[in-house]
Amino acid sequence: MSIKVFIVDDSPFMRKIFSDILSDTAGLEVIGTSRSGRDTIRRLDTLKPDIILMDVNMPGLSGFEALKLIKEKTSIRIIMMSSQGGEDVTIKALESGAEDFIGKPQDLKNTSTEFKKELEYRIKSLFKNEWVRKEKPLKKNPPVRKRISEKTVFSNQDLPKKVEAITIGASTGGPRALMQLIPLFPADLSIPVLVVQHMPAGFTASFANRLNAESNVTVVEAVDGLPVEQGAVYIAPGNYHMIVDNKTIRLLSTPKMHGVRPAVDILFESVAKEYGSKVLGVILTGMGYDGTQGLYDIKAAGGYSLAQNEETSVVYGMPKNAVENGVVDQCIGLKEISEILNQMIKVS
Missing domain, CATH: 3.40.50.180 (Methylesterase CheB, C-terminal domain)
Structure with missing residues (x-):
């Protein structure tokens, strides 16, 4: 089953670029695009996307404002798309619930292949599926220690007496x-x-x-x-x-x-x-x-x-x-x- 992606950007050119990149990526399906935050919110119940790619800087309702409204009513994952100059707003968006962000490349023509891989990995990593990159073992044996449970509860035992x-x-x-x-x-x-x-x-x-x-x-x-x-x-x-x-x-x-x-x-x-x-x-x-x-x-x-x-x-x-x-x-x-x-x- 494909991950359903909704793209939000006020630039028709960027919407087309991102749609073309993602439509050509296995496991991803672009189910719609929008040029504004308000239009996005209006269409969520109908389209039911798994994830939204949303520009930080948009006229009217900004990407940051749209993020907060969407997160108040849904658990849809959101990746913010940030261009140069949008750093402060992007950080606020991450603090307010965005799962991740990706910078728009300034030279997309010469970086399209690398950017496609990065975008695909960032989207798919937010979902538990077979596409996520397998993790890497150590080349050396770790220090002698029993492997702990991944559900270890908080314990004061063995805490160091002092750290510098x-x-x-x-x-x-x-x-x-x-x-x-x-x-x-x-x-x-x-x-x-x-x-x-x-x-x-x-x-x-x-x-x-x-x-x-x-x-x-x-x-x-x-x-x-x-x-x-x-x-x-x-x-x-x-x-x-x-x-x-x-x-x-x-x-x-x-x-x-x-x-x-x-x-x-x-x-x-x-x-x-x-x-x-x-x-x-x-x-x-x-x-x-x-x-x-x-x-x-x-x-x-x-x-x-x-x-x-x-x-x-x-x-x-x-x-x-x-x-x-x-x-x-x-x-x-x-x-x-x-x-x-x-x-x-x-x-x-």
Whole structure:
């Protein structure tokens, strides 16, 4: 059975481009298009789409406003389509319930094949079906640990007595999850928190600014050469890998890993080397398998690891792969992860 897609964009050209791309993709069916948010809402009951691709910037009822109205009455998945200049609105949309977003390529003619694959994967990853990319096992054997249940309940047992750094990796669904974690950090946070959220350049700056405005702690987009200070949260900038070297942020333009830059694995490996057993690593919702090898490095250094469970994940890909490779100490809900993080912050 095909995934039914509805496309919303005020540009006839973009509606045609997206319709042609998706109509030529196995497993996807374009059931309609619209040029406005109001027309979309009016037609939902008749068309009953599985997912909506919606432009952020539209005249009249904006994509953000339409998103909020749709989410109030339905559980239809929504991917926002964002062009340059729509970063702030896109971040607000993710916070308000959009499952994901995809940037409109500026040179669609020369990037059509790559963009088609990216769009197909993002849509299909939101549905449990045979199309989702299979997860990747570790090349090395993980540290000796029993494989935990994916329904592990919150437990204080075996929590580390002290941590000197927290590092977090996320992808699809991550912005909303991070908005539920970081604003709850206390103002007297005494350790650094380093975050990789899979996002393109430009969006990470808007995301860091949004988090900073909502939080009791300082949240910044990382800059090369910036000293790692206690009590600050560092968001890896889009299009750069982030590492920590001698308590200093370093940004790398080395090749993508797992098709992404920044990559969670690269940050986690560096933090494990820098802080050893005093690291708490967290894998949140996201597609793919980035972060599993990094958690292996954290566990091998004696650190502790958490993964978000399936019930609270938008896409249970990255956490699932880490659990199945035996590098996770607890697989729990987002609320429980928040409780553990804040508990460890207090004792550190």
